[in-house]
Amino acid sequence: MAQRNMSNEKCPMPSQDPKVRARNFDEVALGYTYEMAVGEARRCLNCKNKPCVGACPVAIDIPAFIERVANEDMEGAFEIISQSSALPAVCGRVCPQENQCEGKCVRGIKGESVGIGRLERFVADWHREHSSEAPAMPKPNGHKVAIVGAGPSGLTAAGDLAKMGYKVTVYEALHTAGGVLVYGIPEFRLPKAIVQKEIDNLKAIGVDIETNMVIGKVLTVDELFEMGNEAVFIGSGAGLPRFMNIPGESLKGVYSANEYLTRVNLMKAYRPDSKTPIKKSSKVAVVGGGNVAMDAARSAMRLGADTVYIVYRRGMEELPARKEEVEHAMEEGIIFKTLNNPVEILGDENGFVRGIRCIEMELGEPDASGRRRPVEKPGSEFELEVDTVIMSIGTSPNPLIRSTTPGLETNRHGCIVTQGEDGLTSREGVYAGGDAVTGAATVILAMGAGKNAAKAIDAYIKSKN
Amino acid sequence: MFKILEKTALNPTVTKMVVDAPLIAKKAEPGQFIIFRATEDGERVPLTIADFDREKGTVTIIFQIVGGATMELNTLEQGECIHDFVGPLGTPSHVEGLKKVCVVGGGVGCAIAYPIAKKLHSLGREVHSVVGFRNKDLLILEDEFRAASDKLVIMTDDGSYGEKGLVTAALERLITEGNEYDEVIAIGPLVMMKFVCAVTKKYGVKTVVSMNPIMIDGTGMCGGCRLTVGGETKFACVDGPDFDGHQVDFDEAMSRGSMYRDFEQKARDSFCNLMKKEVE
Numbered sequence: 069m070a071q072r073n074m075s076n077e078k079c080p081m082p083s084q085d086p087k088v089r090a091r092n093f094d095e096v097a098l099g100y101t102y103e104m105a106v107g108e109a110r111r112c113l114n115c116k117n118k119p120c121v122g123a124c125p126v127a128i129d130i131p132a133f134i135e136r137v138a139n140e141d142m143e144g145a146f147e148i149i150s151q152s153s154a155l156p157a158v159c160g161r162v163c164p165q166e167n168q169c170e171g172k173c174v175r176g177i178k179g180e181s182v183g184i185g186r187l188e189r190f191v192a193d194w195h196r197e198h199s200s201e202a203p204a205m206p207k208p209n210g211h212k213v214a215i216v217g218a219g220p221s222g223l224t225a226a227g228d229l230a231k232m233g234y235k236v237t238v239y240e241a242l243h244t245a246g247g248v249l250v251y252g253i254p255e256f257r258l259p260k261a262i263v264q265k266e267i268d269n270l271k272a273i274g275v276d277i278e279t280n281m282v283i284g285k286v287l288t289v290d291e292l293f294e295m296g297n298e299a300v301f302i303g304s305g306a307g308l309p310r311f312m313n314i315p316g317e318s319l320k321g322v323y324s325a326n327e328y329l330t331r332v333n334l335m336k337a338y339r340p341d342s343k344t345p346i347k348k349s350s351k352v353a354v355v356g357g358g359n360v361a362m363d364a365a366r367s368a369m370r371l372g373a374d375t376v377y378i379v380y381r382r383g384m385e386e387l388p389a390r391k392e393e394v395e396h397a398m399e400e401g402i403i404f405k406t407l408n409n410p411v412e413i414l415g416d417e418n419g420f421v422r423g424i425r426c427i428e429m430e431l432g433e434p435d436a437s438g439r440r441r442p443v444e445k446p447g448s449e450f451e452l453e454v455d456t457v458i459m460s461i462g463t464s465p466n467p468l469i470r471s472t473t474p475g476l477e478t479n480r481h482g483c484i485v486t487q488g489e490d491g492l493t494s495r496e497g498v499y500a501g502g503d504a505v506t507g508a509a510t511v512i513l514a515m516g517a518g519k520n521a522a523k524a525i526d527a528y529i530k531s532k533n
Numbered sequence: 534m535f536k537i538l539e540k541t542a543l544n545p546t547v548t549k550m551v552v553d554a555p556l557i558a559k560k561a562e563p564g565q566f567i568i569f570r571a572t573e574d575g576e577r578v579p580l581t582i583a584d585f586d587r588e589k590g591t592v593t594i595i596f597q598i599v600g601g602a603t604m605e606l607n608t609l610e611q612g613e614c615i616h617d618f619v620g621p622l623g624t625p626s627h628v629e630g631l632k633k634v635c636v637v638g639g640g641v642g643c644a645i646a647y648p649i650a651k652k653l654h655s656l657g658r659e660v661h662s663v664v665g666f667r668n669k670d671l672l673i674l675e676d677e678f679r680a681a682s683d684k685l686v687i688m689t690d691d692g693s694y695g696e697k698g699l700v701t702a703a704l705e706r707l708i709t710e711g712n713e714y715d716e717v718i719a720i721g722p723l724v725m726m727k728f729v730c731a732v733t734k735k736y737g738v739k740t741v742v743s744m745n746p747i748m749i750d751g752t753g754m755c756g757g758c759r760l761t762v763g764g765e766t767k768f769a770c771v772d773g774p775d776f777d778g779h780q781v782d783f784d785e786a787m788s789r790g791s792m793y794r795d796f797e798q799k800a801r802d803s804f805c806n807l808m809k810k811e812v813e
Contacts, residue, residue, distance in 0.1 A: 241619070241750070241752050242750060243570055243577070243616075243617040243619070251754075279617070280617050280618065280619040281556075281619075282619060282620075282622065282751075282752055285560065285620065285621055285622060286556050286557060286560055286619075286620065286621065287556070307750075307752070307753065307754035308753050308754065309754070309755070309756040311756070311759075311766060313766070317766070318759065318760075318761055318766070318782075318785050318789060320788065320789060320791070320792040321792075323756075323757075324755060324756035324757075326754055326755050326756060327749060327755035327756055327757045330749050330750065330754070330755050331749065334749075335576070335577070335749070336574070341574075342574075343574065343575055343576040343601055343602065343605075343800065344576045344577075344749075345793040345796035345797075347792075418788075419785075419788035419789075419791075466752060466753050466754070467753070467771070468752060468753070468771070
């Protein structure tokens, strides 16, 4: 038994210097060294009731994998994580661990929780760098399943079903698989080579990924059944950007966060040789306070802007983004204009953005969501001089599937209605999960939904045959 | 990968390609578009479908060589493959209830106007077509339009073929001669569509235009293609590309279309000089 590490603080994550990283797209967090990982793993008490596992949407046996790390059995640790998670290198980087596993960690009561996310990342990276073993091809069971959307929920469902022996085809609308992992989350938070490796692993176990296939257009869900699929999983995400409907949103230099990030991430506009253009901005306002807003603001800084504002109508305490992302953004020099709301985007004589007019807000009584409602302060309007505005105020599910799938029930927000945890929709054999069901949420919740749906699909197909 | 089965230069700046894309051909309808990426690191660019053959499984595109992406596409030859080709996207043009229409095409926009003329003609509706080009050398699809129209008027800016003048003059004449159109379908440069709409508004003739704004994904995800139509924000990729021309804010669309003009100029300049041809 390895010696327990009783330090109350978690081992800090080595990361690039903020001044340097604010100007490059290389990964910010550099990852634990071997020694750091083993030392941090030895902080885990391996407690009996394992509150961390219950707080993990895919229920990874966290104390068991950490014990392997403490005993320097990295491959063993990887095997344990792999039983529950299809994308550990991704989750170790982008999960909001502070609200999940780490939020429940017993070590967090008197000090800092165990760095579970950082250990997960270390194990996944260690495996990628040290193991050349191709994953074993599962034995086919003779049944076919179609997955719509190659994002976190679809890829998770595909991986789990393929491991059970199903012949799985994933249909992706874009030219690259990965969904939000490739078009949304920037390279500096999640290197695309890591996503590609996870996708290659799925292909190695027999998952077919067909890109350039917009389901609802080139094929309908009904046609997927006609092609011999016995079940269909819809993980088409929530890609439709919202705007504020204020004057000036059509000016040149106003982007949705989706467009801005897609240009930067999917189309690699940050590279000098990219064929996809993006505005060279000097002063940028990002409207919104979520993780996507942080990604957009930090990308704008890296593309060479000298001033980047986050304009958010509530206060610092209410920012929906992960604390770590907010801290990183602040370190990199992003200016937080909280308790401010845009009322108009101002243009110059050529139709380009020249500024944004905002109004100061104060927090009033709590609203239906329990958060204190922001109220305008009369007469407090002011202008910020900017040449680019990025709207990051949320997204809605895409209507392409619901408008072409008769009998598929959706709610007034356009989200697909499912029955309980297993993702069954109002159509027999059609399951759904991820943002298409919940509206914009997190990668890990989408993965959890994909996992549950895979189990349900397996049970459904077995019950029929 | 999508194989180019045929490649023809229709004029010095306009190329026609017949592409092997059976799944898209099976579903395509006039008015819909595809998005291509010529090569693995190419830009995503939308092109309206010019024709399709469900039996042969082919989709025809006709494009003007205007920027880096279309220059790159034009370097591919018959037998080579387009890296990505996705569709059919957008909402098909509606044809229900139309008995008599005037299809107005300008320049390469004629490539998009043609399939709707062809479809209406094949349904037995009365189709008048007005097509305009800068000069005779730039004329495309004359035979095709003739076959798909009950009446065809060809206009050139310099009078080198057909009649001298703009499409709006011919359209106005047809209307004042007593032709009562259920709808005018105008497809061409934004400024042409704007002035066609000004004419038809005067005579109260419903007019549909096909918009082709800057776009990335083509499925409603980026919002880059947004337009103001009747005071509301619409996405050309999912709500269009066809819109009621009398409701479209053309001035805003023209302004938005110039967003990346400098970048496009650089892309053209950095391309091989041999590739450069007269570009409008």
